Amino acid sequence: MIVALVLAAGGSTRMGRPKQLLPYGGGTLLEAALAPYLAAPSVDRVIVVVGCRAGEVAAAVPQGDRVDIVRNPRWALGMASSIRCGVRAVAPDAGAILLGLGDQPRVTTAAVERVVAAWRAGRPRPPIVIPMCAGRRGHPVLFDRALRAELTGLRGDRGARAVVERHAAGLVLAKVRCPGILQDVDTPAEYDALRERAS
Numbered sequence: 384m385i386v387a388l389v390l391a392a393g394g395s396t397r398m399g400r401p402k403q404l405l406p407y408g409g410g411t412l413l414e415a416a417l418a419p420y421l422a423a424p425s426v427d428r429v430i431v432v433v434g435c436r437a438g439e440v441a442a443a444v445p446q447g448d449r450v451d452i453v454r455n456p457r458w459a460l461g462m463a464s465s466i467r468c469g470v471r472a473v474a475p476d477a478g479a480i481l482l483g484l485g486d487q488p489r490v491t492t493a494a495v496e497r498v499v500a501a502w503r504a505g506r507p508r509p510p511i512v513i514p515m516c517a518g519r520r521g522h523p524v525l526f527d528r529a530l531r532a533e534l535t536g537l538r539g540d541r542g543a544r545a546v547v548e549r550h551a552a553g554l555v556l557a558k559v560r561c562p563g564i565l566q567d568v569d570t571p572a573e574y575d576a577l578r579e580r581a582s
Contacts, residue, residue, distance in 0.1 A: 384427045384477045387420035387523065388469040391444075391485030392434025392458040397569045402486055403440045403573060408581065411443045411505065412568060414490030419525075421445065422492045424497040426481065432469040434458025461540030470534045480534070482543060483523035488577070490564025498525050501557035511554040513549055514564045520556070521564030571582055 391413055395402040403413040413431075420429045424487050428448065433440040434455040441452045448554040466482065473480055479502055483493065494514055502512045505528045512525040524543065526534060547554065568574050 384474060385479050385481060386477045387423075387426045387429045387481040387495075388466070388472045388473065388485040389417060389420065389429065389431050389485050390462065390465045390469070391416075391440055391460060392432050392437075392455045392465040392468075393486075394435040394459065398571060398574070400461055401436050401440060402574070404443055405568075407488055407577070410490050413443050413485050414438065414445060416483070416485050416490070417445060417450075417497050418488075419490045419492040420481070420483060421447070421449070423495040423499070425496055427499055428474070428477075430469050430472050432465045433483070434465060459537075463537035463539050463540040466537055466543060467535050470511070470531060473531070478528050480526045480531070481523045481526075482526060484567055486568045487522060488549075488568070489561075489566055489567060490578075491559075491561045491563060494559040494561035495523060496562055497559050498523060498557050501525075505555060507564045509555040510550045510555055512557050513547070513554060514561070515556045515568050516559050516561055516564055519565050522567075523564075538581050 391403050408415045430451045437454050453472045455465045457464045510527045513520045519521045527579050
């Protein structure tokens with residue numbers, strides 16, 4: 384089982400309003416960010432972690448049998464708290480966790496599938512797979528089930544970077560043709576640029 388864990392709990396302080404709810408592509412930014420995981424045949428479940436203005440953000444999450452919403456009451460402590468909260472909701476038999484971001488609306492289903500395929504092709508399976516485009520690493524990052532305890536032990540606002548650094552020798556880079564893995568939306572200027580590219 385592959386579980387996509389999408390983080391959408393932040394306070395959007397640099398945006399000045401909840402970026403998850405910004406209009407994009409006929410829906411919201413969050414809906415667009417979730418779409419590639421929901422469309423990916425290899426993803427069995429999608430867990431969305433909400434926090435700031437949880438009720439409003441949760442209402443923007445598409446409903447479905449494969450989708451779960453997890454509320455992180457301690458979202459203000461940083462990204463690590465949302466990762467811990469989400470990982471605890473992942474089924475024990477999940478083989479891997481795809482860690483995605485709720486403010487990356489241009490990630491493609493093909494990129495998601497490429498990351499999962501790179502993990503499945505490994506002999507032995509790698510602890511981490513990171514997509515790479517134009518020589519740069521992006522999201523979603525896949526973590527093998529063996530790293531689950533390390534993910535639930537994270538602290539602070541560095542996300543899962545510490546886990547990636549500890550396993551740098553064994554990680555696999557999956558080349559994708561998807562600039563969207565590099566592009567998140569934090570500021571009004573980035574949002575305006577995103578809409579210009581979309582048009």
